[in-house]
Amino acid sequence: MAGSSLTPTPHSIDISLTGRCNLKCTYCFYANEMTALTDLPTDKWLACFEELGRLNTMEVTLSGGEAFTRRDLFELIDGVIANRMRYSLLSNGTLITDQVLARFDEGKRRQRLNSIQISIDGSRAEIHDASRPKSFSRAVRGLRLLKEAGFPVTVRVTITKHNLHDLENIAALLLEDIGLPSFSTNDAIPMGSGCQNEAEVALDSHEQYEAMQIVGRLLERYPGRLNAQAGPQAKIQMYAEMEHARRTGEKTTRWGMGRLTACGCTFSKLAILHDGTIVPCNMLTERLGNITTDSVHEIWHTHPVLTAMRQRRFIPMQDVLGCADCEWAPYCNGSCPALPYTLYGDFNRANPHDCYRRFLQEVGHGVSA
């Protein structure tokens, strides 16, 4: 049960509750879906949570759009709780007030909350607002309210061209001034509005390298207080492990090197968009069905797209289009399939944004831990 094999039902579900948002961020991966789809009403979500409860799903992550724009948010949270699940929230923080926080005190809303993540992209308005317009003061106010009230609040910093040289100030704001125990980073990728604004926001390889160096210095200053599942910080580790494996022949056990093993989410997770569309991931929006008409359980076990995604791990990297002659193929895992799916309509390709060969060609030298 604890391994990477297929779980009997989804362990957790990422749910975009709404396509509405009070911001218009320059790198929002969900921007296209927000305009194309319509929100499900309360009763449909509550019925969905009942199904997830029957499936013994353990947790949901609620996001949007901006989840706090839904007037029925707390009714929906109560639906999650009634079906024996815990939950997390992803938010821009701007709608969080004392009155909103007081509503968490009702019932088990606070007890069942795993975390609430706020996005902060700058140490001051000029930088934060460059990618998250006119929101810095409200976002930081929300963050401070959560912290002061003792909520399990976390912060995600998305590294862009705008804030690359502000990272050290951001770390000081979050870790020293506000006093968070840690925060996480990733970087803007060319999906959604991040595709239209790629030249303005997304880091090129040289900036990626610079971000790695800055994050490295921050990790020395704040040991263990920055973390990442993707982006420059995660790539420091990934590239260093690839270098080590190539040099020594010792492959990491953390992922299946040499095969298309990233990512493993389809073995334990699903996502649901705000119109009820069931997808493998809210960044990889291949339509699998809809919660208003289809069984999550049946989709989980029988949908050919999920089966195909779970079979990716058997595909040697040398057989992946564009990777046949890559000397790093035996040490690579293809990285997140959402971007190649978005760019090429094919999740059986390697993620060009994370390609180490490309990084080496463009930067001119490698990475060591």
Next chain:
Amino acid sequence: MTALPIANPELVFRSDGEEGLLFDPETGQIIYLNETAAFIYGLLDGEHSREQIIGLLMQKYDILDREAAQDDLDAMLQNMREANLIGETA
């Protein structure tokens, strides 16, 4: 009527048919169950009696010694009862 062992309805029980886990949504705590414990927990539906569970246990694992199976089951149920993982039907 004899009280029957029953799973704690507040806990989420997940099993892949082999191992299993119990998830407490109040605390987020997860308790992993080995194959035998998961098999037994799956039978704690308030319908199966202790004797029926012993019979199914012996059948599944080709156990010949009924007394040993009883002792093992009773010990496991006692541990589960003490950990508030199970209760008994009214």
